[in-house]
Amino acid sequence: MSFGGQTPTIIVLKEGTDQSQGRGQIVSNINACLAVQATIRSTLGPYGGDLLLVDANGKQTITNDGATVMRLLDIVHPAARILTDIARSQDAEVGDGTTSVVVIAGEILKEVKEYVEQGVSSQVIMKGLRRACTMAVNKVKEIAVNPTEKDKKKTLQKLAATAMSSKLIHRNSDFFTKMVVDAVLSLDQQDLNEKLIGIKKITGGALQDSLFVDGVAFKKTFSYAGFEQQPKSFKNPKIVCLNVELELKSEKDNAEVRIDQVSEYQAIVDAEWQIIFDKMEALHKTGAKVVLSKLPIGDLATQYFADRDIFCAGRVSSDDMERVVQATGASIQSTCSDIQSEHLGTCERFEERQIGGERFNFFEGCPEAKTCTLVLRGGAEQFIAEVERSLHDAIMIVKRAIKNQTIVAGGGACEMEISKYLHSFADKNVPHKQQAIIKAFAKALEVIPRQLCDNAGFDATDMLNRLRVEHRNGNIWAGIDFVHETVANNYERFVWEPALVKINAIQAATEAACLILGVDETIKNQESEQPQAPRRGLPPGAAQRALRGRGRGMARR
Template identity: 85%
Template sequence: MSFGGQTPTIIVLKEGTDSSQGKGQIVSNINACLAVQATIRSTLGPYGGDLLLLLDIVHPAARILTDIARSQDAEVGDGTTSVVVLAGEILKEIKEHVEQGVSSQTIIKGLRRASGMAVNKVKEIAVNTSEGNKRETLSKLAGTAMSSKLIKRNTGFFTKMVVDAVLSLDQDDLNEKLIGVKKIPGGSLTDSLFVNGVAFKKTFSYAGFEQQPKSFKNPKIVCLNVELELKSEKDNAEVRVEQVSEYQAIVDAEWQIIYNKMEALYKTGAKVVLSKLPIGDLATQYFADRDIFCAGRVATDDLERVIQATGGSIQSTCSDIHPEHLGTCGSFDERQIGGERFNFFEDCPAAKTCTLMLRGGAEQFIAEVERSLHDAIMIVKRAIKNNTIVAGGGACEMEVSAYLHRYADKNVPHKQQAIIKSFAKALEVIPRQLCDNAGFDATDILNKLRVEHRKGNVWAGVDFDNEGVRDNLEAFVWEPALVKVNAIQAATEASCLILSVDETIKNEESAAPQAPQRGLPPGAAQRAVRGRGRGMPRR
């Protein structure tokens, strides 16, 4: 059977399957995203509350917001709350247009146009910081990143630690994974240490360890991927003997092999022997008798950082080790920190790594401190590679919003004008939410900000100290321009994706626990049907 020369596409669905589509489905998806936004918006800014929660988001559209938060964290390292709040507000503002029947494609075109203009405006007004005191600039950026975190009361203490940590890395590569973080319960926050080198917890030790020296000046260090235990020589071996003397010869040979290894290491002149694999009691005592420190089962990342700091290299054999294979450091010692003992390698000549030793009263608290420092470290890292900054406290968003309003009034006469103005209004959610979280009169401060930006005060933002408006560039509330650019782009992409999904097919009977497919929760399948009206069949 055909209609008008075309064969209709018929979808046969299993009984009990729910199919939702069209405008109602888009509105439903938007509402799900707004629920996520409402949950976390109260955490934005220096006066935002700290939530202790675990969100298990199963709605496919709402999970898009968690994805853009992850992408923001991976790309920039900070601004994860901002990007979710902004994406939710964009959807909230354009929800009315969806309900009025405006085509999704029209809205998407308008959002992409507004996003492009907003990004260009941020880049245009951004200030270049390549000239001037580099350390001071990085300290201001790190301080702003920490202002909304749990450690904001100790910003000065941790700002220096973060800047020192990033500047200790190889400036061409800036691999933040070479910044070791050790969490040690006990003490106060200000008992935390910055180690210009490597520190790791004392490894499992055998008898003889206490006889080893625990402090050296300018020692040579050898790093191994070799097991120094007797058992390793007899693994997977089967030998048939007829006389006791033959068995004794095999045992003697095993001992001779390990003694040869230890003697070869002793002859290198190394005073510190580290290995990824176990160093047994025989080797431990052998090294103790010769005033050599050894540690086996050293974690791979710790050993990698020792190599970066001391200039050595990992050896997979104990023979043919040359002086250039050995590392060195200014001082090595073992010290007690809290309830644990740590080995310290400091004053390293090739130091391209460092260690942050974090203290605190509870493990959960220290874990939150680590996350806060990670954001600040990523901000400083991005700032070194990108020298442009903008003012925070809602100043950048208000300036871009004012620009989009002016542009839409003069240059966009058709129906996309309303979409661009909705996008501009959505940008105001950042300063508004900052005011709400601080207990300020958001309506009054936003009106003052609009007036200031109309006068041309580009960096007018929220004054958290005096509940008013100020020039946040002069107040040193700085953020990398990259944070704002990435947040606008990610929020727009998420909004466009949610708008383009207008059909969900869900089979209730398949809700039994099973392995999730394609990243969706068990029992739910989602498909986006696009391009209808352009002659594309529904599949």
């Protein structure tokens, strides 16, 4: 059919859909990522600042942990959210370097932005970046060293101290590094499940009042009448762990029973009491002195145990119960009958102690101790929460270092060495377009030492020139010395990081950059994101119902 020589307009997408594509879309995505990088880069390094983030509910968070910042920023730009994903993956895989990975990814995009604007194919750029990434990772593996220290514990403490150097607790790093290393070494060395390290936060006191408990400690659970009559201290007690409710229930809530005589109702009540008494009697006969349950232990059972000098705690959280099982050798029982001696756990000391404004139950001297507890003290809730995040990073670093023992020097030394290597390789061995891309990747890695200098108030240009000279002269561990504001051998100064941190950061940053460069079209359905405003005069809540119901009404019509 002819339309007078004109091609008819074919509408495929819904009216109002925003469709952006081409080179301008790639540049727009890069700019969004650079905006995120600009927000987070000031938190990098020992002298990085903290961010104060306030959510919609007014909750405040003060932190310089990259993964936490990226999670709380609530980024809506679809391309920039990729940076949130790489920060989260770095936190899950390694635990540290979450700020570095976002900063490097942003800098790679910044360096290749001019090539995108000049019309270089994004596929050529991505191929060059992937090649540079492979070479960089191989170089890290080549220069990484296995420390010769006989004392493995000291090596782990130095790694933990480097991880804490940029955190709020770096002034107390000697105190906390020992705590962190002891905590990780107390775990099962085959599994190294960091979730078995319990962290409890109690407001008040000084940081040095924090405790390392070689066993389990948890806050006193909800208690009924009779609890205060129970003994609060035992030596070598037997411990039984239950998933059983020891509480009388009103049968009118649970079942419908039809009766003809009062005596029948009394028989039901007596049977219910007999059932719970049989359970408690069975527990008493096991010889256990500590009874723990995930489910409630009511006032009848609490008083019963108090009369027989038994301690009980109900509504114990699953995490705490799991750690008690790991430490004491007990096994969780779902019935009170047929509990054998091998099902019971034990520990050298059990006691309830006051810490600050809270009472805590302590299980210490456990035979199976494959778990531990860190009790953190501090002045404010936000402060203790940041200490917890700092310790998490250090714990993850120590955990990874036990399995991957190779290390590199920090303070920008590793990045500068890789940058020098890539520059010289590109000059000699890459004659075509990819030479510029590999050199851009090499330049992007220099953002780490440059940003460390900027955050510390040093002259970044002067420092980088001195670092380049040192690395050209063969000093591969030359990095920034923050104490003396100069360049020094950071390996000899024990500024150590696991090689895995650098490898993971470079790989994740490169993948994120390639993913963003590969997106040249964004289709956004505006109507689904911005529903029409409801009419005025509707009662409260009716607006939401109107919006929810509108789609269904249209479908029916």
